[in-house]
Amino acid sequence: MTGRRRLGGRWVRRRPLRTRLALAASAAVALVAVGVCAAAFVVLRVQLTRQMDLNLAQTAAQLAHRTRNWGPTAADTSCRYEAVPCVQVVPTDPARDAHGRSPALPVSPTTREVAAGRHAPFYTDLTVAGYPVRMYTSPLPGKDEALQVALRSDTVDRGVRQAARALAAVGGAGVLFAAGLGYWVSRTGLAPVARLTATAERIATTRDPRHRIDLPAGPPAREDELTRLAASFNTMLGELEQSVTAQRRLVADASHELRTPLTALRTNAELLARADRLTDAQRDRAAAALGRQLREVTTLVNDLIELARDEEPTPLLEQVRPAALLAHAVGAAREHWPDVAFTTRIAPEAATTALPGVPARLTRLLSNLLDNAAKFSPPGGPVETELTPVAGALDLTVRDHGPGIADGDLPYVFDRFYRAGAARALPGSGLGLAMARQIARAHGAELTAERAPGGGALFRLRLPVTPHPPEGVE
Template sequence: MSGPGRRGLGAAWRRRRPLRTRLALAVTAAVAFVAVVVCAAAFLVVRSALYEQLDLSLTQSARLAAQRNPGAAPGTLAGECRFLAAPACAEVVPADPAKDPDTPGLLPVDPAARKVAAAAKAPYYTNITVAGHPARMLTTDYAKGRALQVALRADTVQSGIAEAARWLVLTAAAGVLLAAVLGYWVSRTGLAPVTRLTATAERIAATRDPRHRIELPSRGPSGREDEITRLAGSFNTMLGELEQSVTAQRRLVADASHELRTPLTALRTNAELLAKGDRLTAAQRERASAALGRQLREVTGLVNDLIELARDEEPTPLVERVRLDALVRHGVDAARAHWPAVEFRVRVAEGAVVVPGVPARLSRLLSNLLDNAAKFSPAGLPVEVELAVVGGGAAGGGAVGGGPEVTVRDHGPGIAEQDLPYVFDRFYRAGAARALPGSGLGLAMARQIARAHGAELVAEPAAGGGALFRLTF
């Protein structure tokens, strides 16, 4: 089969097999491979050691035969090796086959032995059969033109090798079986968090309830968690964020429906009233028409605010370098036109204060803060707006050396301590603000815009009374 075909079959097999099975097979294959390689290496070492011992005995036997029979003619020197307990048998082999004795010897003679006799080849060992039994033979130089062949029965060596092979095969089989058990255990233990993660994800998909969590083992020393545990922890964190998001979404929908119910009811009432215009006086029709227009504007503003709050981040293509000092002055001028009865005092840092952002969104943030301050500002007391650079001044070329900070302070009733944690919540309105116009979304939108621009907006009681809102970039 071609390479792409084999790859396709392999991919299909991997898709059909669960991850736990694939991991168990991989661990089993790895451990089994190591076990087989180790056993094979051990077999070769044992075999080499046994033959090395036999070869040493052959070398000693050849030395003794040469010492006892110096200058012997070609022929058999000793032929007892046909018996298991007999000493080595020995023969003298001439380099010239014509000088062979008339009676053939017990040991086989091959051309390589003639070369050793002629000093054309180094001594060597070979495995032979003597009288139907396995034997090991050494062919070495003996005298000029002659070689000495010495042989010993190798039954014990071969039986030892066979015995070692049987034990090593059993060991390898046991190793493969142990590898399978370990592979299953590793896959079951190592993938347990993944299994719990999968089960949790499937349960959330089935129930659409993000409150479920993966059970994590007790924490060890810091930084000692494994990758799977960290993955499960990250998944739990993600589920927590998802739960918060779903809860906030449901709360937003519930709050929006509650806030829209009253103006929509008033709109319907005024629309029905205008539908019966022939029964109304001109003054009544004018009041109903003005009320309908005002309620339409309120509903439109509320819907626009909800749309703005539904957007989590600013569009990147609209981000540019914004002159914050010019933006503050423009926002205060717009607030003066909208709130002519309120005095606005402005202090702006010298030099250009530049931040990256969306000008329209930053302008909306500032106008929300100014409208909130003007709404609570008592008659005759000013709203104070200040732009300063914290930790630095204007750098060369109009750049900023520190972080810009905008503060908006009013002299109204301030923020009660119990209301302070909730002033930026959607639709939250303190007791003192319930009689004032507004939907309770302005400050929530201001904080969202601030965070989308990498800034932080906080509220705090002002010294001497009133509320202070601090916007820090």
């Protein structure tokens, strides 16, 4: 028995979800339909029997008050007629039975006890002259006798059988309706799941995340859980598509950016391999170029690794003062770009403001902005930095007086490896601003670029003063 149950349960679990839902819905509706029909049959049978018992009791009461002189005959107790009651008087003493004949209706010791007043009235189902009857036995008031009244129960039995057949037909129709309803519910209710499954299988086969699930038209307020699931799945597919596209673009851009320095490295390495044919000056220049190119490749690879994480590492979080970080970054930039005039203006209210952050990463952000500004500044041109408080935040701006940013380049200045036409002749890999925005977002800050009034580029970093821990830092 246990083995059969296990096999049945395993068979159900192996069925598709649509089949299991249809079976569950059909079983639930069928169970309700069968239960209602069974309950109706029981109630109908009880009510018919109760009605017959009331008729017997009323007939016995009427006969007991109508006459006191009983003379039962064979016709009275034959029960040949469905609507005619069978009547018999039973004395306490069997010797007093009518004319000494045996009674036509069965007499039990309980009947004699009712006649003597020692037992309560009762009902009995029995067969008389081949007919099913129901008999009521009650005492006659003022006499040591019992009155038996019987009615044929053919009509009740026939009505019960007819009701059983009708209810069985209704129950069968209910089961068939339940099966159809279960199929319709599973097909309609799981339609979004079927579309989701088909889309997922298509993506797994084609490895193309551009596929989407078709959503029903209608206001969002009328969406059900499955529709919201499909919408969330479409959103997830959009994010996956963007991630795959960004990964492919990163790989393509990285391979393009690495190709030139690697070629130069190979050339200088081959040149140094024939050092015996070079003069000392040529050998020194080749070695210096090789070292410089190694540093550029190392920096580029490190930047790629940090950008590929797409999140900040988890160093120790500290309370930092942007004013101090800005002063330190400007001092380092002056040493690296001696031909550029860096100026700093810090509002008194912002000088002592502290906020949670990672000092090394924020310093890297400021260094990238300052290096970018210095790279585009004309010789001797100024780079202006300013730190001022605004509502709930600090505004840090870096402005140069170079050629500025063209309108067509503004949407892309923070993209990886993107370099404007004016910057392609300058050193760099196009990763500095992308890394700066990544660090800003990790700290809950906003980094934007715009054309400065009067020429040049203006980068604005808005740091929230309210605590906002960097991503990955708890």
